[in-house]
Amino acid sequence: MTPRGWVAISLLATLAVQALPAQSLDRARSMAEAQHEIVILLLQKKEYPRAAAEAGKIFSMKWPDDQEPMLLQELLFFADQFLHQGQPALGVQLLENNSKNFKAVRSRISICKEKGYLYKEMNESDKALECFREAQRLERDGS
């Protein structure tokens, strides 16, 4: 094979490798989209524990790091939904179970604060304070 042929092949291979993560991200997004709708339906049907379990599947999927802000918004959105459905304990559980999937300090701070807010809504002031203390500590250490 001519050198030009090798160059063409290697160029194609590079493009294929670069395309692969994009494809897998698209697939992940598609699955997450469906999963989101499932969670919403379960919430509407007031099947809260199942909704929490299904929501957890979105965060346990493999996501690139740059998707973390979007996932954080999704997590906080679901926690908010549980709160408004009168299920703040499930919201807290969802936040606790899935916080390990978040690596950025800012994400962890947001999760801690929201957890504290949910605890406050549940009139569990001590636990709320503990969450805010943790968020404050993370902010201090992260800054």
Added chain:
Amino acid sequence: MKCELCCENLTAYLDQELGTRESEGMREHLDGCTVCRDEMRELREAMLLVDSNTVRIELRPPLWRNVKAQINDAPVARQGWLGALGARWLSLAATGAAALALGFGLWGYQQRQEAVRQQEARNAIELQLYMNNYIHSRQVEEAAHRVVAVPAVARHATPAATRVVHRDYRDNPFSSLALHSSSPFGSALTEEPKSEATR
């Protein structure tokens, strides 16, 4: 009495230092023993000889005054300031120093404890403010969501019309339409802003 014991006691006998009974025993033995008697005689002669040659010196008054004066003038051994204080003062001073050290220690400890208490109080206030700020902002945003979600006509109608209407289920951040928007939640679908607290 045996001769050995008699010889041992001869000096005491001559000096009249023996008891009545012992003196009596000595006398009886000396009456019957010529050897011991000769020994006693020789010892007595020796003693007389010593006494006869002893010179008694009378200390004259001027000499005695001189000696006395020298004794009085002899320099007294100087004591250090610690010695001058005396053991009593020294122990008092040591006790005082220990009490002072203890007092300072306690004072310092109290100061530290006070500083720690103040710091803890400051931290508690800061934490409370931090928490209140977040909760307040969340509540404000919750209220904003409700108002945005209620139609404009209903907003001015009755309070009942403005009942809880939260951000609803249309916000699927993973939908293909949302992906084309700049916001991860897709501004095309979500015209109402996501709360600051959940951003």
